[in-house]
Amino acid sequence: MKALLRYVVLTSALVGAFEPVSTAVVAGMGAAALGRKLYYYVYENCDGTWLGFNSTGLEEDLRTKLFGQHVAARVILKAVTGFMNNKNPRKPLVLSLHGWTGTGKNYVSQLIAESIYCKGMTSGFVHLFTATAHFPHEMHLELYKSQLQQWIKGNVTNCPRSMFIFDEMDKMHPGLIDSIKPYLDFYDNLDGVSYRQAIFIFLSNAGGENIVQVALDFWTAGREREEIELKHLETALSLSVFNNKNSGFWHTSLIDKNLVDFFVPFLPLEYKHVVQCGLAEMAAKGLTPDEEVVDRMARDLSFFPKEERVFSRQGCKIISSRLDFYI
Ligand SMILES: Nc1ncnc2c1ncn2[C@@H]1O[C@H](COP(=O)(O)OP(=O)(O)OP(=O)(O)O)[C@@H](O)[C@H]1O
Ligand SMILES: *[C@@H]1O[C@H](CO)[C@@H](O)[C@H](O)[C@H]1NC(C)=O
Numbered sequence: 001m002k003a004l005l006r007y008v009v010l011t012s013a014l015v016g017a018f019e020p021v022s023t024a025v026v027a028g029m030g031a032a033a034l035g036r037k038l039y040y041y042v043y044e045n046c047d048g049t050w051l052g053f054n055s056t057g058l059e060e061d062l063r064t065k066l067f068g069q070h071v072a073a074r075v076i077l078k079a080v081t082g083f084m085n086n087k088n089p090r091k092p093l094v095l096s097l098h099g100w101t102g103t104g105k106n107y108v109s110q111l112i113a114e115s116i117y118c119k120g121m122t123s124g125f126v127h128l129f130t131a132t133a134h135f136p137h138e139m140h141l142e143l144y145k146s147q148l149q150q151w152i153k154g155n156v157t158n159c160p161r162s163m164f165i166f167d168e169m170d171k172m173h174p175g176l177i178d179s180i181k182p183y184l185d186f187y188d189n190l191d192g193v194s195y196r197q198a199i200f201i202f203l204s205n206a207g208g209e210n211i212v213q214v215a216l217d218f219w220t221a222g223r224e225r226e227e228i229e230l231k232h233l234e235t236a237l238s239l240s241v242f243n244n245k246n247s248g249f250w251h252t253s254l255i256d257k258n259l260v261d262f263f264v265p266f267l268p269l270e271y272k273h274v275v276q277c278g279l280a281e282m283a284a285k286g287l288t289p290d291e292e293v294v295d296r297m298a299r300d301l302s303f304f305p306k307e308e309r310v311f312s313r314q315g316c317k318i319i320s321s322r323l324d325f326y327i
């Protein structure tokens with residue numbers, strides 16, 4: 001894509017340089033075509049130029065950039081690759097990401113977006129809704145409902161391969177969740193619009209404590225974190241999500257109607273993962289990663305349980321800002 005863009009810009013510059021009067025007409029016609037081409041490559045369109053799927057890219061990103069989430073990485077790669085390679089999916093892809101704060105839920109959504117859209121999270125086809133920011137007042141529920149339904153419909157009409165990320169799902173009003181249910185289901189189309197190419201990602205802390213408990217049980221038993229498999233987390237997760245009245249899923253039938261394709265658990269991060277995040281963050285800031293600096297920072301963070309200090313209370317969340325104090 002980038003190479004093509006460079007080519008188009010370069011050719012247009014060349015055409016500009018060789019624009020004698022004799023070739024004005026030809027050049028004019030060429031310029032119009034070129035203009036169209038340029039427009040095509042500069043403005044995002046819903047086609048192969050701007051979106052596709054790079055499974056090697058996603059695999060590599062999950063392996064090298066996401067730390068301590070072997071279960072989530074595996075499930076997500078399988079889910080997204082399977083869906084994107086399916087020419088004729090029967091329903092949109094619906095992922096529900098669960099886990100303790102700062103464990104990488106938003107970060108993974110970003111990696112998924114980057115593997116599909118050239119512009120990643122800044123793509124006009126990726127929509128992020130945050131419960132407390134977009135739908136703060138319960139009294140406006142009816143307005144939010146119709147607005148959200150219009151947005152989803154409008155955007156999927158514009159581009160079937162649209163992605164919707166709902167952050168703080170546990171703070172979203174159950175009625176609002178119910179209002180998007182039809183779009184997640186096995187319909188050929190709804191009012192002439194097919195939602196089967198779309199991707200919905202729900203993020204929440206619901207079930208996070210149960211996931212922590214499983215991880216802690218493994219740690220206490222002296223078992224390796226890498227031994228934890230999806231099956232160890234699956235039951236605890238769905239039951240907790242289902243039984244916790246504070247979680248937004250409670251009143252909805254998202255679960256009993258099997259609209260969520262994959263529940264993805266995020267494990268609490270340990271000291272070594274925080275160090276990895278710190279080193280990556282230093283590199284991202286353009287600094288030479290320095291183990292000593294990162295170690296000092298990591299030691300000052302808060303870990304739980306209090307005695308054993310196994311898991312980072314804030315995951316990797318505050319590292320970006322914390323690091324500045326130690327450099
Ligand atoms: N597992 C991880 N691997 C690498 N970096 C991570 C990981 N978890 C978090 N980070 C870093 O920390 C930042 C914050 O994480 P993120 O926003 O994804 O947390 P979250 O799971 O969405 O938390 P919350 O539940 O509080 O919203 C990310 O932008 C990323 O830089
Ligand atoms: C896919 O991702 C890999 C690894 O990041 C990269 O080397 C490759 O160029 C990408 N392919 C395309 C078509 O963008």
Ligand SMILES: *[C@@H]1O[C@H](CO)[C@@H](O)[C@H](O)[C@H]1NC(C)=O
Binds near residue numbers: 128151155
């Ligand atoms: C698409 O979604 C955005 C919110 O992300 C909204 O502002 C916009 O109006 C929607 N577009 C259509 C055509 O509905």
Ligand SMILES: [Mg+2]
Binds near residue numbers: 203
């Ligand atoms: Mg988040």
